[in-house]
Each structure stands twice: as structure tokens, then as C-alpha cells.
Amino acid sequence: MAIERRNSIAIIGGGIGGLTAAVSLLRAGFDVQVYEQARTLAEIGAGINIGPNASRILHRLGIADELERTGVKPVSFEQRRWDDGRILLHSPLGEAVETAFGAPYYTFHRGDLHRALTNAIPADRICLAHRFTHLVDHGDHIEAHFENGVSISVEALIGADGIHSVVRHALFGPENPHFTGCAAYRGLVPSDRLRHLDLELTNQIWMGPHAHFVHYFVSARKFVNFVAITEQDSWLGESWGDRREVADVLAAFHGWHDQVLSIIGAADETYKWALFDRSPLKCWSVGRVTLLGDACHPMLPFMGQGAAQAIEDGATLTSCLLKFPDDFPAALHHYEQLRLPRASRLQGMSATNKSRFHMRDGPAQRERDAQMACGATDWSRAAIAWLFEHDAEVIEGL
Numbered sequence: 183m184a185i186e187r188r189n190s191i192a193i194i195g196g197g198i199g200g201l202t203a204a205v206s207l208l209r210a211g212f213d214v215q216v217y218e219q220a221r222t223l224a225e226i227g228a229g230i231n232i233g234p235n236a237s238r239i240l241h242r243l244g245i246a247d248e249l250e251r252t253g254v255k256p257v258s259f260e261q262r263r264w265d266d267g268r269i270l271l272h273s274p275l276g277e278a279v280e281t282a283f284g285a286p287y288y289t290f291h292r293g294d295l296h297r298a299l300t301n302a303i304p305a306d307r308i309c310l311a312h313r314f315t316h317l318v319d320h321g322d323h324i325e326a327h328f329e330n331g332v333s334i335s336v337e338a339l340i341g342a343d344g345i346h347s348v349v350r351h352a353l354f355g356p357e358n359p360h361f362t363g364c365a366a367y368r369g370l371v372p373s374d375r376l377r378h379l380d381l382e383l384t385n386q387i388w389m390g391p392h393a394h395f396v397h398y399f400v401s402a403r404k405f406v407n408f409v410a411i412t413e414q415d416s417w418l419g420e421s422w423g424d425r426r427e428v429a430d431v432l433a434a435f436h437g438w439h440d441q442v443l444s445i446i447g448a449a450d451e452t453y454k455w456a457l458f459d460r461s462p463l464k465c466w467s468v469g470r471v472t473l474l475g476d477a478c479h480p481m482l483p484f485m486g487q488g489a490a491q492a493i494e495d496g497a498t499l500t501s502c503l504l505k506f507p508d509d510f511p512a513a514l515h516h517y518e519q520l521r522l523p524r525a526s527r528l529q530g531m532s533a534t535n536k537s538r539f540h541m542r543d544g545p546a547q548r549e550r551d552a553q554m555a556c557g558a559t560d561w562s563r564a565a566i567a568w569l570f571e572h573d574a575e576v577i578e579g580l
Contacts, residue, residue, distance in 0.1 A: 189213050189507070190336040192326055194314045194349050196223050198230075198292070199475030199492025200342030201299035204307065205243045206500040215336075216303070217328065219313035219343075223300055228368045229400050229407030230292045231385070231486035234570045236493040238285035240298075242575070248298040253288035254399045255280075256385045259561045261554060264390025267439045271554040273561045275385070282563070283570045289385065291370075291400040291407070295489075314348050317471065324470050338510045339471045340499070342492070345458055347477035353468050359458035361417050362482060364536060366457060367410040367431045369449035373399065376406055379444055387539065388442055394539040395435065395442050408445050409483070410435060410452075413540065417456035426454045457482055459533065462526035467514040474499065479525035484535035487528050487569070494574035495521055501577045520577060528569075 189212050193200045196218030207214045232240070232253070240249060257276035260269050275287045300308075313329040317339060324339045341349025345359050373381075383403075388395040397408040412434050431446045446452075459480050466478045475492030499517045506513035541547040557564065 190215070191338045191340065191503075192217060192324075192334060192336045193340045193342055193474075194326070195342035195344060195347075195475075195477070196220070196300075196308060196310075197342065197344065197475070197492075198296055198299065198489050199495060200340070201296070201303065202239070202243070202493045203340060203342060203474060203496030203499055205245075205299060205302045206239075206496050207503070208303065208307065209243065210500050210504055212500075212503065214307060215334075216308045217312040217314060217326075217334075218308065218310050219329075221311045223308060223310060224293065224296065228291060228370055229398060229409065230290050230295060230489050231398075232288040232290060232295070232493075233486070233490055234279060234283035234285035234287060235572045235574070236490035237288055238283075239493050239497045239574060241285065243299075243302060245298045245302055248301070249288060249290075249295070252294040252298070252402055253286075253290050254383070254401075254403055255286050256289060256398060257383050259385045260387070261561070262386060262388045262439075263551075264388050264393070264395075264438050264442075267388075267441060270389075270551050271557070271562060273557075273563060273566075276383075278563075279570065282567075287570075289398045289400055289407070291405065292489075294401055314343065317349070317352050319469055319471070321469070337470060338503075338514065340474050341471065341477045342474040343477055345460065345476045345480040347473065349471065350473055350477050353471060353473070354463070357460070359460050359480065362457045362459055362533070362536065363413055363415065364411055364457040364482070365414050365417060365454055366483075367412070367426060367434070367452045367454050369408050369410075369428075369431070369446070369452040370400075370405045371408065371445060371448045373403055373406055375448040376445060379441055381406065388439065389539045389541070390438060391542045392540050393435065395438070397445055406445060408449075410446065411457075411539075424454045426452050428452055430454075459529070462529055463522070466518045466522060467511075470510050470514065472499070472514040472517060479522075479529055481525075481529040482532040482536060484539060485528055485532045487532070491525050491528060494572070495525075497574040498577065501575050505577060516577070521574075524572070 259273045261271040280286045318325040385398040392413045466473045474495040502513040502517040
């Protein structure tokens with residue numbers, strides 16, 4: 183039997199975005215429950231970037247000490263050529279970014295960040311093994327149903343259930359995500375295996391024809407995370423758990439710089455997954471139901487902003503609900519108005535970076551490199567300030 187609660191909010195999905203929203207809303211005094219389809223709460227994947235626009239929000243949620251313990255603060259960001267390793271753009275991070283924007287730039291293992299958020303939520307606020315199936319909008323409340331036979335009645339429902347969101351399907355109908363023509367190999371290498379490379383504490387993107395390679399430290403510098411992006415025409419699977427041989431990655435990056443090949447070769451295993459996205463939605467909310475994170479704005483990881491934008495969503499959502507505590511539909515509408523343009527802009531920029539990072543050597547590539555050398559594009563301070571300075575909790579002007 184469904185039970186209705188005052189100021190009750192159901193969050194469908196226990197990933198980073200859903201948990202961030204839950205912590206934020208609980209601290210604001212809302213009655214929040216998270217419903218996760220998995221039987222255990224864990225975050226798949228490996229590395230994740232969290233810029234100042236997201237870290238300031240996480241710090242306010244009371245988990246700063248845990249983030250400082252497990253996170254890594256890279257001192258700079260570098261974009262490099264695939265073959266000779268030449269640095270095309272060097273942009274300071276570390277203390278320079280923290281001073282300029284009032285919050286740090288971190289790299290994490292996804293599991294470390296997910297664990298910190300989980301620990302900030304009372305265990306009885308997370309319901310595992312609850313696979314959402316459908317909802318009924320009664321106007322003054324939402325009735326949600328789950329595969330296990332449970333149904334609930336809440337004043338608002340947030341779909342934070344990823345790119346294959348069932349909540350999105352319930353609101354706007356079926357639509358398959360789009361395969362972007364890119365697949366990614368991911369791997370983690372114990373840092374002590376790479377001592378001979380004398381790696382600096384930097385985020386590095388190596389750009390080459392039809393591919394690029396990213397690496398950075400995670401888990402208090404115990405591991406180096408790498409992501410090797412290649413292009414391919416089609417994809418049949420959708421799993422993060424498609425294990426591949428390290429030799430496959432080495433073959434895909436044959437001829438690349440020795441540092442790239444050394445990092446790949448030091449891995450025990452690698453996993454391959456396809457990169458999907460969706461076109462930006464015209465709206466995210468219907469009445470008392472809205473979407474958050476990849477459920478409404480999935481994006482390629484080529485701006486390092488997927489999780490950060492979900493974190494911003496949770497902060498803005500909370501501020502809007504506090505501003506309109508007696509009118510949840512109005513609060514969700516304003517949340518959408520504030521968040522949709524920014525998230526859609528980043529979706530577009532992430533998609534553009536696919537071709538920008540994967541240029542063949544030639545005139546267009548040389549023009550790109552010259553633009554980077556001017557220090558006014560990509561991750562240069564001038565180009566990225568609008569992103570990092572944003573405070574998603576501030577909603578003046580509504």
C-alpha cells in the first residue's frame with residue numbers, strides 16, 4: 183500500500199547524481215528516499231574529474247575531509263601530441279584554481295566519491311533492489327511502482343537513473359540513445375609500477391588521429407587511471423564490464439608515444455565500453471516529476487563534466503525546492519529553466535571535442551595547435567572560467 187508523506191521526495195537511482203541530491207535535500211529538511219535497482223550500492227567505472235563548480239557543492243555537504251583523504255589535486259592540465267609528446271597547452275590547476283575559484287579541482291576513483299556520498303546518508307534512506315517500473319501522476323502526488331511489488335506515494339519524484347532512464351521513458355516515451363562512434367578502454371595501474379616514468383601530478387590528454395588518451399592519478403595517488411578513446415563504426419553491447427586484453431589497447435595505440443604505451447602495458451586488465459549520448463531535451467519536468475544527470479543530459483566525457491553537472495543539478499534542485507516549498511511543480515519548472523541551458527551547452531561542447539581531439543595530422547590540426555598555444559581555448563583559464571566560477575546553489579533572479 184502506498185503511504186504519502188509530507189515534503190516527501192523519491193529519487194530513482196543511487197549513482198553520484200542521485201546521492202548528491204539526496205544528501206543536499208536531507209540537509210535542507212526534506213523527507214527523501216533513494217530507490218536503487220541494484221542489490222548492493224556501488225559505483226562502476228574508474229576515474230572521475232571534479233572541478234571547482236562541483237567540489238564547492240560537495241564540500242558544503244560535509245564530506246570535505248573524506249574528499250581530501252582520497253582525492254588527488256593535480257597541479258596542471260596538459261594537452262599533448264600523440265607521437266612526440268609535445269605540450270600544446272599547459273593550464274595551471276592546484277592552488278591556482280583553488281585561489282581563483284574558491285574550491286579545488288580533484289580527480290577521484292568513482293568508487294571513492296560514491297562511498298563518501300553513501301556514508302553521508304542514513305542507511306534507512308536507501309532502498310536497494312527496487313527497480314522502478316512506472317508512475318501514476320495524481321496531480322497532488324505521484325504514485326511510483328517497483329518490480330518487487332512495492333508502491334509509494336510522494337510529493338515529487340526525481341529520475342536520476344542514468345542514460346537508459348525508465349523515468350525519462352515514462353515522461354517522454356521511448357528513445358534509444360545514440361552511439362557516438364567512440365569506444366573507450368579503461369584501466370587502473372598501481373602507481374609504483376610507473377615510477378620509471380616519473381609522472382608529474384598532472385591531468386594529461388594525448389591527442390592523435392581518430393583517438394585520444396587520458397591519464398591522471400586517483401585514490402590518494404595509489405593508482406593511475408587511464409582512458410583510451412578510439413573510433414569505431416558500430417557497437418552491440420552496452421556494458422562497462424566488457425573485459426578486453428591489454429594487447430588490444432596496445433595494438434589500437436601502436437605508434438603512439440612511449441609514455442602512453444608504458445601506462446597501457448603496465449595494466450593487468452582493461453575494460454571496453456561504448457560511448458552513447460542523446461540530443462538535448464526541450465524540457466526535463468512534467469508536473470511533480472523531473473530528471474537529473476545522465477537521465478536528462480548525458481554527455482561524452484570530453485569536457486570531464488558529466489558527474490559535475492549531475493552534482494550541480496542536485497544543488498540547484500534543492501535551492502529551487504527551498505524557494506518554492508509549497509509548490510513543487512513550480513520549483514521543478516524553475517530548476518529546469520536554470521539547468522537546461524547550461525547542461526545543453528556542455529553536451530554540445532563535449533560532442534565537439536570528439537572531432538577536435540581526433541584530428542588527423544594536417545592543416546586543421548596545425549591550426550588547432552596554434553590556437554592552443556595562444557592560451558585562450560580548451561582548458562586555458564580564460565576559456566574555462568565561466569564553467570568553474572558557477573555556483574549552482576545561487577538562484578537569484580527567479
